[in-house]
Amino acid sequence: MASKGQGPEGSNPMWGGRFSQQPEEIMEAFNASISFDQRLAPQDIRGSIAHARMLGAVGILSKADAGALVQGLEQIRSEIEAGTFEYKTALEDIHLNIEARLIELVGDAGARLHTARSRNDQVATDIRLWTRDKIAALVGTIRTLQSALLTTAQTHQSAVMPGFTHMQTAQPILYAHYCLAYVEMLDRDAGRLNDASARLNECPLGAAALAGTPYAIDREMTSAALGFAKPMNNSLDAVSARDFVQEVLAAAAICATHLSRLAEELVVFSSAPFGFFALSDGFSTGSSIMPQKRNPDAAELVRGKSGRIIAAFTAVSVMLKGLPLAYSKDMQEDKEQTFDALDQLEACLRVLAPAIESMTVNEVAMGKAASARFITATDLADWLVRALDVPFRQAHHITGALVAKAEAQDKDLSELSLAEMQHIDPRITGAVFEVLSVEASVAARRSFGGTAGPRVAEQIAHWRALNARPAR
Numbered sequence: 001m002a003s004k005g006q007g008p009e010g011s012n013p014m015w016g017g018r019f020s021q022q023p024e025e026i027m028e029a030f031n032a033s034i035s036f037d038q039r040l041a042p043q044d045i046r047g048s049i050a051h052a053r054m055l056g057a058v059g060i061l062s063k064a065d066a067g068a069l070v071q072g073l074e075q076i077r078s079e080i081e082a083g084t085f086e087y088k089t090a091l092e093d094i095h096l097n098i099e100a101r102l103i104e105l106v107g108d109a110g111a112r113l114h115t116a117r118s119r120n121d122q123v124a125t126d127i128r129l130w131t132r133d134k135i136a137a138l139v140g141t142i143r144t145l146q147s148a149l150l151t152t153a154q155t156h157q158s159a160v161m162p163g164f165t166h167m168q169t170a171q172p173i174l175y176a177h178y179c180l181a182y183v184e185m186l187d188r189d190a191g192r193l194n195d196a197s198a199r200l201n202e203c204p205l206g207a208a209a210l211a212g213t214p215y216a217i218d219r220e221m222t223s224a225a226l227g228f229a230k231p232m233n234n235s236l237d238a239v240s241a242r243d244f245v246q247e248v249l250a251a252a253a254i255c256a257t258h259l260s261r262l263a264e265e266l267v268v269f270s271s272a273p274f275g276f277f278a279l280s281d282g283f284s285t286g287s288s289i290m291p292q293k294r295n296p297d298a299a300e301l302v303r304g305k306s307g308r309i310i311a312a313f314t315a316v317s318v319m320l321k322g323l324p325l326a327y328s329k330d331m332q333e334d335k336e337q338t339f340d341a342l343d344q345l346e347a348c349l350r351v352l353a354p355a356i357e358s359m360t361v362n363e364v365a366m367g368k369a370a371s372a373r374f375i376t377a378t379d380l381a382d383w384l385v386r387a388l389d390v391p392f393r394q395a396h397h398i399t400g401a402l403v404a405k406a407e408a409q410d411k412d413l414s415e416l417s418l419a420e421m422q423h424i425d426p427r428i429t430g431a432v433f434e435v436l437s438v439e440a441s442v443a444a445r446r447s448f449g450g451t452a453g454p455r456v457a458e459q460i461a462h463w464r465a466l467n468a469r470p471a472r
Ligand code: ARG
Pocket: 033, 037, 093, 094, 119, 120, 123, 327, 329, 331, 332, 333
């Protein structure tokens, strides 16, 4: 159970001056965020060091006090890294835990750190720094997953699989083309995260509680020291804004949606009736009752975790939507959602890359499924348009009649005789048979963005070159 605060007359040492009683234990535990916001310790220390240096530089604090603060904060950083720092629930959150320890270490100088600052601008700064770092890590894992998709695409560059619409066999495509579709989605995901990072990169520090501060602080200096593009213009906005949290969670939700669709296909395509993929032993699990089973748990968990990632955006948005400016304690609820959603997204990205790189791709099974009956029906209609100048809508109708005729005889289109075809439309010639093979169908789709081999090879080369470049 939480230890109670011990300030003067037993009240909280950090803010208890006007209180004569300690918080109830149940309230102390309810109010505290230290169990989860201790994660912000590195960012909190970075922010405090920048603030202390600025206070010293502009003469609000003596050089000696500023130096003592920086030293004390660095010692706390070592204690935290060594695991010897003692987090106290009575001290509520990471900000007060660090400040209280600083006062223990450097006395009055420590008690001067909070000059011209508030926990409101402090926490806003900390989460911006944390989110910026996390986005960089996420984008790195996205690049790794893209690279895994490119590798399997290249390994099976000429393999053909059925493409689906409505989950009905539609047209044959290259497996590499399929992989590249996810490479594209992931690139937009990285773009959205990078956009969010660029937009959040303004510094709230120095906004103080909500209205700014009477001290002659240098906000440009702290902003630059923390790697922000500029100090935020409006102090009220600086402490109230969490749209950057919504934005990164929205980007995460969209990325999770993509991963979930990919995961769904890994599950379906690795099932026995398809047999296109087999996840490696390392990324599958067995059944405790059915010895023959090989379950795609990695993919199922990626699909399942998308739920909580998408939910985090909703949770934070609903938490924020009724809040008056500026800070309200409700906002403390942003952290667990953000930490969990972005951790889970990172875990999904990290597991998918090696799962895909190590999975077996069954080219024969895919090829067989790609030769399913009538899969080249569109090619027949297109041939009628190109060779006989039949308007497409009529060509579609004629092809439909040919499909019905073949189906009635339990044959594929290419198994109809020319005479049988001419019975439906006398203009048809023997040349039609050239477009009815799966290979011809794929090769014909040479339009930009299409599945033909040369188009796909160009795209692989394009992405390989981009992926080889340093972080973007
Ligand atoms: N633990 C708080 C949070 O996470 C820090 C800000 C507290 N500010 C305040 N005025 N109580 O939101």
